[in-house]
Amino acid sequence: MSSNQIQSLSGFRDFFPEELSSRRHIFSAWRRVCERYGFSEYDGPPLEPLELYTRKSGDGIVGQLYEFEDKGGRPVALRPEMTPTFARMIALRAAALPKPIRWFSIPQLFRYERPQRGRLREHFQLNMDIVGETNFLADAEIIAAGIDALRELGLNKSHIRVRVSDRRLMVSLLDAIGVAGASHHAVFNTLDRLDKRPRDEIAKELQGIVSDQEVAGRILELTERSISQLQDEFADHESVVKAADDLVGVLGCLEKSGLEGYAEFDASLVRGLAYYTGTVFEIWEREGQLRAICGGGRYDDLLQALGGVDLPAVGFGMGDVVLSELLKEHQLMPAEVGCVDDYIVCVSEEERATALKVAHSLRDSGRRVTQDLQSRKVSRQLKAANQAGAERAIILGAEELSRGMVLVKDLESGEEQEVPLDSLTDRKG
Ligand code: HAM
Numbered sequence: 001m002s003s004n005q006i007q008s009l010s011g012f013r014d015f016f017p018e019e020l021s022s023r024r025h026i027f028s029a030w031r032r033v034c035e036r037y038g039f040s041e042y043d044g045p046p047l048e049p050l051e052l053y054t055r056k057s058g059d060g061i062v063g064q065l066y067e068f069e070d071k072g073g074r075p076v077a078l079r080p081e082m083t084p085t086f087a088r089m090i091a092l093r094a095a096a097l098p099k100p101i102r103w104f105s106i107p108q109l110f111r112y113e114r115p116q117r118g119r120l121r122e123h124f125q126l127n128m129d130i131v132g133e134t135n136f137l138a139d140a141e142i143i144a145a146g147i148d149a150l151r152e153l154g155l156n157k158s159h160i161r162v163r164v165s166d167r168r169l170m171v172s173l174l175d176a177i178g179v180a181g182a183s184h185h186a187v188f189n190t191l192d193r194l195d196k197r198p199r200d201e202i203a204k205e206l207q208g209i210v211s212d213q214e215v216a217g218r219i220l221e222l223t224e225r226s227i228s229q230l231q232d233e234f235a236d237h238e239s240v241v242k243a244a245d246d247l248v249g250v251l252g253c254l255e256k257s258g259l260e261g262y263a264e265f266d267a268s269l270v271r272g273l274a275y276y277t278g279t280v281f282e283i284w285e286r287e288g289q290l291r292a293i294c295g296g297g298r299y300d301d302l303l304q305a306l307g308g309v310d311l312p313a314v315g316f317g318m319g320d321v322v323l324s325e326l327l328k329e330h331q332l333m334p335a336e337v338g339c340v341d342d343y344i345v346c347v348s349e350e351e352r353a354t355a356l357k358v359a360h361s362l363r364d365s366g367r368r369v370t371q372d373l374q375s376r377k378v379s380r381q382l383k384a385a386n387q388a389g390a391e392r393a394i395i396l397g398a399e400e401l402s403r404g405m406v407l408v409k410d411l412e413s414g415e416e417q418e419v420p421l422d423s424l425t426d427r428k429g
Helices: 017-036 083-096 136-151 167-176 181-191 199-210 213-222 227-233 238-257 302-307 320-329 349-364 378-387 398-402 421-425
Strands: 047-049 067-069 075-078 101-105 108-110 122-131 160-166 263-265 279-285 294-298 313-319 342-346 369-371 392-396 405-410 416-420
Touching: 017 122, 017 136, 017 320, 047 083, 083 101, 083 122, 083 302, 083 313, 122 136, 122 320, 136 160, 136 238, 136 279, 136 294, 136 313, 160 167, 160 238, 167 181, 167 213, 167 238, 181 199, 199 213, 227 238, 238 263, 238 279, 279 313, 313 320, 342 349, 342 378, 349 369, 349 392, 349 398, 349 421, 378 392, 392 398, 398 405, 405 421, 416 421
Parallel strands: 160 263, 342 369, 342 392
Antiparallel strands: 047 075, 067 075, 101 122, 108 122, 122 313, 160 279, 279 294, 294 313, 392 405, 405 416
């Protein structure tokens, strides 16, 4: 690389045509699924007031903000996630919108993280959220949509698994074993690192929070229980029973929809973001090499906190970075599709006027057309047509044109056929 070349920033991607083709492949699958679930697309500003994130997102994300003062001295941040923008926008129109509201978006987000495999400083994220429904059917529908957004790309239960838990359940369990409400947030933050740090380190940290070795040990034991074990063990605790019933309901809905074998209860899942109040879930690669592909949950207080309207909500964010890695690993990313149907070849510059007319008429009829822009040899033009992945070469030569004909070459079979010039240039309007 020459010394005066400026490199892109670490953790930011250039999308060359082949990478953009992969991105478009993912986005179109996502959009198809969102439409099938009856969701409407929205977008918001990439730059927001800093306060939108400091109020409710939690320390993890706030520590990763790209924040600065704009020229007017306002504290602002590039959006690190879409949920606060979504909550702000919904609050503006909440009264007028029929409920439940089902909206989706595919924003580019920015987080100052340490770049590594599956983790960058920008990523795109499909967000699907339902607002105005407390019934666990909404939670199940959101999880099903997340699974389907991946199934649409060729992944299935042999590649992915959904870990599901519930903050209400965990809060009730912590209450039941005597952990003070004031410590719950710190306990969740510690448990969120369970799969990244050694267990004895986590145990020590929990001990520091609850100041009791036995209780710290019990918290860790709870993270390994199945739902039926918890139901038996805490049968006398009404709030545990209710939260467990809802969770069983969510899992049951997925099975009844035909998505059995994808989701399982995992008490060790808490999720880092501070605003979740109920169901939480993440979708992981089964092998578990990469970070989560998708994460979400119920956040019934965020709209009140950011927009002053009291509406429950549930949704998820699914990132494109981990997903692209996974699709490539399983040979599920299609090769870049050709972007040319017809390549116009001129035998000499004499045919240029006809070439312009043919190219324009074919484009008007919806064909994707490239014409050779130099007076190159026919063989060079045909080579360029093949390289462009064109289906046909339309060869314009003086002799054929004098008879009102052109030569059309099928570039796959090599077959050539004369067709009347009029058949390519006749168009209405
Ligand atoms: P999140 O768990 O922070 O949730 O992000 C969701 C997904 O985005 C992750 O599972 C991961 O695939 C992807 N992702 C996040 N950060 C990065 C990064 N630095 N590089 C690559 N991929 C990344 C949220 O953002 C919530 N707002 C989701 C939500 C919507 N909850 C309710 N509605």
